[in-house]
Amino acid sequence: xxxxxxxxxxxxxxxxxxxxxxxxxxxxxxxxxxxxxxxxxxxxxxxxxxxxxxxxxxxxxxxxxxxxxxxxxxxxxxxxxxxxxxxxxxxxxxxxxxx
Amino acid sequence: xxxxxxxxxxxxxxxxxxxxxxxxxxxxxxxxxxxxxxxxxxxxxxxxxxxxxxxxxxxxxxxxxxxxxxxxxxxxxxxxxxxxxxxxxxxxxxxxxxxxxxxxxxxxxxxxxxxxxxxxxxxxxxxxxxxxxxxxxxxxxxxxxxxx
Numbered sequence: 001x002x003x004x005x006x007x008x009x010x011x012x013x014x015x016x017x018x019x020x021x022x023x024x025x026x027x028x029x030x031x032x033x034x035x036x037x038x039x040x041x042x043x044x045x046x047x048x049x050x051x052x053x054x055x056x057x058x059x060x061x062x063x064x065x066x067x068x069x070x071x072x073x074x075x076x077x078x079x080x081x082x083x084x085x086x087x088x089x090x091x092x093x094x095x096x097x098x099x
Numbered sequence: 100x101x102x103x104x105x106x107x108x109x110x111x112x113x114x115x116x117x118x119x120x121x122x123x124x125x126x127x128x129x130x131x132x133x134x135x136x137x138x139x140x141x142x143x144x145x146x147x148x149x150x151x152x153x154x155x156x157x158x159x160x161x162x163x164x165x166x167x168x169x170x171x172x173x174x175x176x177x178x179x180x181x182x183x184x185x186x187x188x189x190x191x192x193x194x195x196x197x198x199x200x201x202x203x204x205x206x207x208x209x210x211x212x213x214x215x216x217x218x219x220x221x222x223x224x225x226x227x228x229x230x231x232x233x234x235x236x237x238x239x240x241x242x243x244x245x246x247x
Contacts, residue, residue: 017162
């Protein structure tokens with residue numbers, strides 16, 4: 001999948017209470033100009049129109065089970081995670097996304 | 100509608116033996132604020148043991164699991180500062196923002212926290228200030244706080 005084709009990113013979390021909310025808000029701010037929608041949802045209810053799922057590495061398996069047809073990108077740290085930085089760059093500049 | 104972050108839920112001189120102790124103290128502060136049932140504390144510990152809520156810059160945001168949401172009465176936050184630091188799976192945590200949420204009331208404050216953590220100067224002030232009102236001011240969405 002090419003970053004330019006992404007219209008909707010879902011940040012998944014167990015409860016949708018904590019870091020997913022923070023990551024979604026900072027991604028939303030960063031990608032506003034790129035016209036990309038960013039939502040946060042519990043990992044068990046990833047919406048069907050998501051183009052890509054971002055979640056903490058500890059939830060990766062649950063996200064892949066919940067949305068088997070979607071690329072899942074996992075991060076270890078909320079601040080400055082290289083996987084998230086690569087995703088942002090691919091969305092802004094285009095380029096293949098390694099899921 | 101109660102305050103999302105009450106001044107009485109901000110404690111700047113907390114001390115904790117370890118991570119679980121810090122999470123329990125956050126949970127008890129939320130329960131004391133009337134935001135959750137006592138059982139929510141266990142939901143917070145369960146979450147912490149599965150996936151750490153450390154978010155960087157010496158800050159962790161303990162909160163419950165999806166199942167624990169049923170024990171939340173209303174959206175609320177607490178801030179506990181640990182001047183002596185708390186070992187958090189190898190990271191050093193100086194500040195916890197505890198969260199009880201069943202709706203989206205806390206989202207704007209967390210968005211503000213995200214912006215603070217991306218700005219090392221403001222993150223440092225949040226960790227180091229001895230003024231509870233400044234903590235509330237820093238976290239207030241769309242407040243007067245503008246990064247220099």
